[in-house]
Amino acid sequence: MTSAGRFRSPLSRRPASHGLAALAVAGALTGCQVTIGDRDSAEPSLPVVPTSPTGGPSGPDSAGDRYVPGDGNGGYDVQHYKLKLAITPGGGKELDGTAEITATATERLSRFNLDLTGLDVTQVTVDGAPAQQQRQGSELIVSPAKALEKNAKFTVSVRYSGTPQPVVDPILGRYGWIRTSDGVFVACQPSGAHTWFPSNDHPSDKATFDFEVTVPEGLTAMANGEPTSKVPSGGGSVTPGSGDGPDVVPAAASAAKSRRAVTTTWQVKDPMATYLATVTVGRFGVKTGKTPGGIPIITAVDPSVSAVPLDTFHAKNAEVTDELVKLFGPYPFSSTGGIVDNAAVNFALETQTRPVYSALGADQTIIAHEIAHQWFGDSVSVTKWQDIWLNEGFATYAEWIWAERIGNETLQEKFDGLYEDAGNRELWNVPPGNPGRANMFGRSVYDRGGMTLHALRKKVGDEKFFSILKTWAKERRHSNATTPQFIEVAERVSGQQLDSFFDAWVFKRGRPAL
Numbered sequence: 001m002t003s004a005g006r007f008r009s010p011l012s013r014r015p016a017s018h019g020l021a022a023l024a025v026a027g028a029l030t031g032c033q034v035t036i037g038d039r040d041s042a043e044p045s046l047p048v049v050p051t052s053p054t055g056g057p058s059g060p061d062s063a064g065d066r067y068v069p070g071d072g073n074g075g076y077d078v079q080h081y082k083l084k085l086a087i088t089p090g091g092g093k094e095l096d097g098t099a100e101i102t103a104t105a106t107e108r109l110s111r112f113n114l115d116l117t118g119l120d121v122t123q124v125t126v127d128g129a130p131a132q133q134q135r136q137g138s139e140l141i142v143s144p145a146k147a148l149e150k151n152a153k154f155t156v157s158v159r160y161s162g163t164p165q166p167v168v169d170p171i172l173g174r175y176g177w178i179r180t181s182d183g184v185f186v187a188c189q190p191s192g193a194h195t196w197f198p199s200n201d202h203p204s205d206k207a208t209f210d211f212e213v214t215v216p217e218g219l220t221a222m223a224n225g226e227p228t229s230k231v232p233s234g235g236g237s238v239t240p241g242s243g244d245g246p247d248v249v250p251a252a253a254s255a256a257k258s259r260r261a262v263t264t265t266w267q268v269k270d271p272m273a274t275y276l277a278t279v280t281v282g283r284f285g286v287k288t289g290k291t292p293g294g295i296p297i298i299t300a301v302d303p304s305v306s307a308v309p310l311d312t313f314h315a316k317n318a319e320v321t322d323e324l325v326k327l328f329g330p331y332p333f334s335s336t337g338g339i340v341d342n343a344a345v346n347f348a349l350e351t352q353t354r355p356v357y358s359a360l361g362a363d364q365t366i367i368a369h370e371i372a373h374q375w376f377g378d379s380v381s382v383t384k385w386q387d388i389w390l391n392e393g394f395a396t397y398a399e400w401i402w403a404e405r406i407g408n409e410t411l412q413e414k415f416d417g418l419y420e421d422a423g424n425r426e427l428w429n430v431p432p433g434n435p436g437r438a439n440m441f442g443r444s445v446y447d448r449g450g451m452t453l454h455a456l457r458k459k460v461g462d463e464k465f466f467s468i469l470k471t472w473a474k475e476r477r478h479s480n481a482t483t484p485q486f487i488e489v490a491e492r493v494s495g496q497q498l499d500s501f502f503d504a505w506v507f508k509r510g511r512p513a514l
Contacts, residue, residue: 056110056147061139063202067385067437068191070138072202073113076103079153080207083197086214086261087221087281089183094163095119099197105152111143115194115201119162126156140198164196171438178343181304183219183282185343187356190385190440193274203381204480206271213279214263220284222300222339224277224352225268231286231298268352269334271478273381276352280339285310291318293325296335298354302342307361313340316364320371323405324398328372329470332379332477336371338362350395352378364406365399372398380476387483388440389432389506393449394469400450415454418447422511433483433506452505455512459501460494468493 059075082100101114117138124133126144134141140158148154164177169191176192178185186196194201213221220231268277284300287310291297299314314337321336333353340357348357348366350373357366376398377391404410409417418427430436430444432452439445457465468490472481475489483506491498504512 059112078207084212105148109148114140114198116140116198123159186278187349203273209268211266223266229265278351287314293322298337301340368402369399383480389449396450397453
């Protein structure tokens, strides 16, 4: 994702340089210490596997990722989330929800954990039978009536309610469920999903999604994927695009039938990490259609963000998507687009198929950054957050490519300007392949990550470089990956031995020699 100012903010968190408002990061950043030069030094030990009160086996209560302690769980693999949500922004209780989670047990389980914070749970069932539940901090511990056998497919249903609270992290900032003047802005990287639905909240466990979202009349609920019902536009603007696109109807027409509320449904057909899910609600003008290259597109803009005209935003998303297909290979999802809301935050986030942008607006280089994430971060997702440069370095490089394309500084000028800043401790003292939690959204991950790709391009040549990126996106499509796996692809496609190159650029402190 991306943000304004010298530092990338909590969700895109990259140093922006293209005309957005400045953002200062207050306070010193401290975090886990790692040994530089060891590719696996931030790799945590396996989490302790607890036992149930009856002595039966239980899954681990985290994914074991030191960058996000406590996030995720073990013992099962989620295939699908079906979320039925009633959202009343500004109400005494903003959210009533039912989450139906379909998963497969990867070991025998007498209990398992879901991630959930701050919401009241009224009922839990497993395969339709009542299950016991306990709460321990951000853990919802579920004990089914009958133990789940290894490889068994099961469905857990959780009824819950409350008012989700944003995550306020001393290092990562404020993100998650963000109230706006007319709704909510939902952007959850890295740990905000479990503030609004129970989940296995770690990118290593991706799943498909269905959303059924009910909101007050006059509001629109935008989500990931494609609508499977008509989408009401609460912004007074519904503009069809070229070709057949998703259905959108004026909010007033839809509300007239329901009198008090409007329900829309959305489907995410390809696996998605939980932090990339969104149900952003407000008054939006909406435009739909297809890009010139034939990709379905849905864009939405809050009319109060006057700096971003809907038609311009829609056209730019279409243009960027089609151009990045030429660089990175086939678009990995079934639709593209974006959402601009009046949220008072300093970031954008690459929510899958439809990135979200705050009241700061959407500079076209930022659009390029977020859409590039659809390949790098969304389709090809990190296995652990230590490898976040595979998301942010790649998206930053796409941003630089777009800046050059529109007549800003060239890629080489961008690289040279950063490289000449030899005293930049943020850049050279932090290895992007192992930055530590304190710097996981810092300049090294973004800028040194992007520089790594430019240096690789210079080393192997344009043809081999873009073949590496296309091969990576194709071979790891809709799955998870690590830095060593990217190095293997780069070496195989280029025919070069690149260990010393990546050690210098990704894993070690210090400015690499050119």
